[in-house]
Amino acid sequence: MAFNILLVDDSLTVRAVIAKALQLAGVDIGNLYEAENGAEALKVLDQEWVDLVFADISMPVMTGEELVERLHESGAIKDLPVVIVSSAGNEPRIKRLRELGIRDYIHKPFTPEQIREVVDKVMGVTSHD
Amino acid sequence: MTEQMRDAVQETFVEVVEKLTFMFGERAAIADVAVGTEPWAEARMSFTGDVKGSLAVIVPQELQPEIASNILGLDSELMARPEVLDDALREMLNVVCGHVIRTLAGPSCSFDLVTPENVVLSGADLQALLEDPDTSAYLLDDEPILMNLKFERS
Numbered sequence: 001m002a003f004n005i006l007l008v009d010d011s012l013t014v015r016a017v018i019a020k021a022l023q024l025a026g027v028d029i030g031n032l033y034e035a036e037n038g039a040e041a042l043k044v045l046d047q048e049w050v051d052l053v054f055a056d057i058s059m060p061v062m063t064g065e066e067l068v069e070r071l072h073e074s075g076a077i078k079d080l081p082v083v084i085v086s087s088a089g090n091e092p093r094i095k096r097l098r099e100l101g102i103r104d105y106i107h108k109p110f111t112p113e114q115i116r117e118v119v120d121k122v123m124g125v126t127s128h129d
Numbered sequence: 130m131t132e133q134m135r136d137a138v139q140e141t142f143v144e145v146v147e148k149l150t151f152m153f154g155e156r157a158a159i160a161d162v163a164v165g166t167e168p169w170a171e172a173r174m175s176f177t178g179d180v181k182g183s184l185a186v187i188v189p190q191e192l193q194p195e196i197a198s199n200i201l202g203l204d205s206e207l208m209a210r211p212e213v214l215d216d217a218l219r220e221m222l223n224v225v226c227g228h229v230i231r232t233l234a235g236p237s238c239s240f241d242l243v244t245p246e247n248v249v250l251s252g253a254d255l256q257a258l259l260e261d262p263d264t265s266a267y268l269l270d271d272e273p274i275l276m277n278l279k280f281e282r283s
Contacts, residue, residue, distance in 0.1 A: 010244070011216055011219065011220045011223070012207065012212075012213060012216050013197070013200060013201060013207075013213060013216045013217045013219075013220045014220055016201055016207055017200065017201060017202075020201070020202055058223070058241070058242045058243075058244065059244075060244055086227070087223050087224045087225075087226065087227030087228065087242070088223075088227050088240070088241065088242045089227070090231065090236060090237060090238055090239055090240060091236050091237045092237060092239050093239065107227075108149075108223070108224045108227070109145065109148045109149040109224055
C-alpha cells in the first residue's frame, strides 16, 4: 500500500534526509509533499489527501506545535497520523504534543531504521516487506 | 559552567556531530586550530526558556560541502545548490543545540530554539572567537571546527 506523506520542515536538508530515510527504509510512497512551515502544511492538507505527516517543531510563520494545535482543534488529528521529528523536544513539550494527538516523536539525528519502525507502528503495516 | 559540565557538553557535541555527519570527531586544543586565510562559516542560534543563551558552530568554508554531502548522502543532487551548504550547517547546529541543552539542563528543561542564521566570519571575528573562553575546538575527520556556547539559567 502506497502512502501519501507530507514533510514539514523549514530546512531543505531535513526534508531531503527524511525523504531519503523513507526510501532507504523501503516505505512505499505514493505522493511526497513538502511544506516549509505549519501554515503551508495546512494548505497542502486542505488540497491533497495525506496519510502521514512528519513535522518539525521550530519553524518560522507557524511552528509544528501550532500546526498540531490546529489539527487537534479541527479534529483532523484523529484520522491523520502526525509524527514530530525535532531536536527541540523536551519531556513537558512531548507530553503535551502526545496529549494533543501526535502518534510519535523522533529525536534528531535519526536513522532510516527509526523512520521505518515509526511508519510500521503508526500505519499498522510492515512497510519494508 | 563547571569543568564536569563542560566535559559533558563537549562529549555530547562530538557524539551528535559524528552521528549526523558520519565523520570522526574528537576534542582538540584551541591552540591546535590552524587559522590560515581561508574563510570560515558560522551558524548561530539562540535559545530561550528555562535556560537561555546561544550556540554557534564554526567551520572552515571548505569543509561545508563534505558536511552537507555526509548529512544528505553523497549522491544528492542538492549539493550543487550553494544555499544547501548553509542549510546543512544550520541543521547540524540545530541538532547539536537541542542535545547540548538537554545535557546541561536535563530532559525536562523547557526551551525554544530560535531559527539559526549563517555568517561568513572575518579574520578578526575568528580571532575573537578563538580568544573567547566559551569557545571549544574539535577535529572532524582531522579538520578543525569550533563551538561557542553562551549559557545561563533564566
